[in-house]
Amino acid sequence: MTKYIKYHKNYTEFGEPYQLVLPLNLEGLVPDDDSVRLLSHELEDLDYSLLYQAYSAKGRNPAVDPKTMFKILTYAYSQNIYSSRKIETACKRDINFMWLLAGQKAPDHSTIARFRTGFLADTCEDLFYQMVRRLEQMGELSKETVFIDGTKLEACANKYTFVWKKSVGKWEEKMFLKIQEAVTLLNREYLQSFRVSEETRTQDIQKICCFIEQVCEEQHTVFVHGKGRRKSRNQRYLELFRRFLERQTVYDWHTASFQRRNNYCKTDPDATFMHMKDDHMRNAQLKPGYNVQIGVDSEYIVAADIFQDRNDVWTLVPFLETMEKKVGFRYPSVTADSGYESEEAYTYLREQKQKPYIKPQTYEKWKKRSFKQDISKRENMGYDKITDTYICHAGKELKPLFIKKQKSKSGYESEVTVYECEDCTGCPYKERCTRAKGNKRLYISKSFLEKRQESYENILSEKGTLYRMNRSIQVEGAFGVLKNDYEFQRFLLRGKTKVKLEILLLCMGYNLNKLHAKIQNERTGSHLFPVKETA
Structure with a gap:
């Protein structure tokens, strides 16, 4: 007869012999x-x-x-x-x-x-930059230039919980009109002089609610509920303004959560809806995510930060400021792609005496034949420095009309010179030159063009060619390793602070693996890959 053993949690008591x-x-x-x-x-x-x-x-x-x-x-x-x-x-x-x-x-x-x-959460950044300074002391960093790039990673949030700024503003404005009508009726019936302004609408509605509650208490108003029961005037007004206050509180919460953004996610308010590179449905779907920026030197990630901006333009200046403060030294040059080009970035780099190696946004277009044959472009017009005028394809002059000032999202103010053609009437090239009903106009920032030309000359130099090639290898290669080899496609934590913690841990693991690979391959102390000579 077979003897059965009763199962229990301690498996070592089953009695099988085991040789250590x-x-x-x-x-x-x-x-x-x-x-x-x-x-x-x-x-x-x-x-x-x-x-x-x-x-x-x-x-x-x-x-x-x-x-x-x-x-x-x-x-x-x-x-x-x-x-x-x-x-x-x-x-x-x-x-x-x-x-x-x-x-x-x-x-x-x-x-x-x-x-x-x-x-x-609050100490990982300090440990990461201690590791970077340790690499510097060992001579592993060139401290010559920093390669900067960014990518978008999906947040740990529901993709159908978006809140749009324009939508909130539209509904808030509609409710404000109803509030004005209700306040007018209330003042007429209660002989009051309440006002609700756009700046202090929440406080004003609270005052009205307090007033009606006081009236209800003085008049011993009986509140009724249910079908077939008629509500008193006091109850109707109190419930109406309480609904206004409740909705206004929600709108105020939405407005505070936007943080200078056009949208945010309910399940992770720090995340912003943006286009991802991995668009499997090919319908340009928006997903909640973060803009991850890293700086690479000698194949090591020396700086990493998280931004909520969908565009890389507004991230360069704060990223460089934070990196200099944390790393403890300033790089003499900065290498980045065309997504970071702006007059504000050029101005900041010039003030900090950092040489820009930033590719112009029109760099690839300049090479195309279609661009060179486009007579509407400023680059294809003649320019007279003495008279400060452009010469169009028809031989007519575009003279400076006035100067206007523009302020960017970050508060940077730039000057734009507006040029206008003397007369486009009857010009045979007008359809190819401009869509304006009147004369053709050009909007040009002279400061931006001068700084762009400097950066353009830098990237065409021998050192610029070396830096551009290494940027595509080192910083884009780092993102390729993190996203594909490490399979880090989506954050596990929520909130900007915790998301930054995750990316710092990932970058620290990447740096240690890179140091290990360099030691094993006897490549320590190497900084830049040489340009391959074409036969």
Whole structure:
């Protein structure tokens, strides 16, 4: 007769014989040239004082030392492991994670998540830039130029929870007209002089609600509800203005959440709806995401930041300011693609005495035959510096008419000179030259053109060619590794602070893997890839 064993939680009591073959010391199981040894060595000497200050002096000590927890998280991100539950499993089964724990108990997923989102959120940036300064001290950074680029990554948010600024403004304006009508009737019936202005509409509605509540209390108004019951005048007005106040509070919340944006996401208010490069449906669908900006030097990511802008133009200046402050030195030159070109960027770089290697937005168009044959373009017109006039295809002069000032989204003010043709009446080339009913006009910023020409000459030089080639290899290659090799396509956390924490952990893991690869391939100290000579 077969004897059945009752199942229980402790499987070791089933009694099968087991011969221990693994060494009790894990030191011999980790190869001498494994990247985990380099990671532990590089992170060991960092200053963790800010991280330890995040813990309370009262209460019990953490189950796992914070320094060890940081090593585990960094190594997990360098090995494409991002989920707290998968990190927990790795700590129990992976030898490298056990080696990092050094005999400490493996943390569970809630401990890992609590450490990542709570204790590490405000200190990870300091640890990342300590690592960058360590690379500088070892001579791994050229400190010659920084390659800057950005990409959009999807946020951990529902793609159907968008709020649009124009829509909110439209409905708020419609409600404001109804409020004005209701206030007029209320003043007439209660003999009051209430006013609701656009600037203080919420406070004004609150005053009206307080007044009606006081009237209801003095007149002992009985509130009725249900079908077939007639509401009193006081109840009708009180309920009406309470609805106005409730809706206005929601509109105020939306307005505060926009933060100079045209939209935001309800499930992650810091995320902005933007077009992603991965458009599988090919319908230009908008998804909630963040604009990730990184700066690369000698194949290492030396700076990383998160922006809510859909355009890269407005990110360059704040990114450079933050990078200089965190890294501790200023790069003599900046290399970026045409998406960062603006007069504000050129002006800032000139003030900081940084040489721009920024490709003009029309760089590729200038090479096309269709552009060279377009008589409406300023580039294809003659220019007289003495008289400051342009000569069109028909031989007529476009003279300066007036100068107007423009203010950008960031507050930068530029001067634009408006040129107008002397007379376009009866011109045989007018249809090809302009769509205006009157004379043709040109809107030109002389300062911008002068600075663009300087950057254009820089990128055409021998050094500029070297920098442009390395920019496409180093910074775009870094994004290719992060998004494809590391399979990091979507953030796991919500909120700008936590999203920045994730990208910093990812960049730190990338840098340590890059340092490991350079050491193993004997490429330490190399900074730029040489330009291949054509036969």
